[in-house]
Amino acid sequence: MKTIALFGGTGQTGRELLSLALTRGYDVKALVRNPAKLSQTHPRLQVIAGDVLNPADVAATVASTDVVLSVFGHGKGSPDWLQTDGTKNILAAMRESRVKKIISLSGGGLPYPEKDEPKFADKAIRFIMNLAMPKVIHDAVAHHGVLAASGTDWIIVRAPRLTNDAKQGHYREGWVGVNASTKIARADLAEFLIKQVEDDRYVHQLPFVSY
Structure with a gap:
């Protein structure tokens, strides 16, 4: 069974994902800034205290793993380029440890013109998101660029x-405006994310998962 390097395990989605990964029999190395926020303990869980913006902490987390699950994201006071810079650190650690696959979580505001067919409502939502949280959108787009140039087997899951x-x-697996809706429960999103560990169908793509 594979060992997963998990980033963002103390977030609401991350906690669902962590529990599911352990239930499915995976070993997990989780990097968390505050271990006290992670109440779960398990013989197959190794918690590493650190920061995704610290290359040494990231390298220690990725070492001796098989795949990366990255669900960390912006919070109050986050640096503008948190996801991009954190992803750069993860990719550097993956190269060092010869880990090939990364699954990264992003939002529906990240465009994928190759497959998306946004309707009027989708365009309106994106317009509002760009006004309300431009740094999050810009960071998501930049992190996509970093992954696309990385030479890894990357998947960006959008929700x-x-x-x-x-x-x-x-749930439905589609694209913005194509076989998609406007919400999903974190528990079902976690199910889709964990499936990508073994499934290469969406490598180098940005699937949108919703009800």
């Missing part, structure tokens, strides 16, 4: 509005 509703056990 709409996230809820803490109960897991439904089903």
Whole structure:
């Protein structure tokens, strides 16, 4: 069974993902800034205290793993280029440890013109997001560029509005404006994310998962 390097495990989606990974039998190395925020303990979980912006902490997390799951994101007071710079550190650590695959979480505001067919409502939402949180969108776009140039087997999973509703056990895999809706529960999003560890169908693509 593979060992996962997890970034963002103390967030709401990250906690769902961590629990699911352990339930599925994966070993997990999780980098967290504050281990006290991670209440879960498990024989197959190794918690590393550190920061994704610290290359040494990231290298220690990625060492001796098989795949990276990156679900860290912006919070209050985050640096403008948090996702981009953190992803650069992760990619450097992957090269050092010869880890080939990374699955990164982003939002529906990240465009993918090759497959997206945004409707009027989708365009309106993107316009509002660009006004309300430009640094998050710009950072997401830049992190995509870094991954695209990395030579790794990368997948960027995009999601709409996230809820803490109960897991439904089903969802749609599509693109913005194509076989897609406007929300998904974090528990179902975690299910899709963990599937990508073994599934290479979306390598070098940006699938949009929703109800």
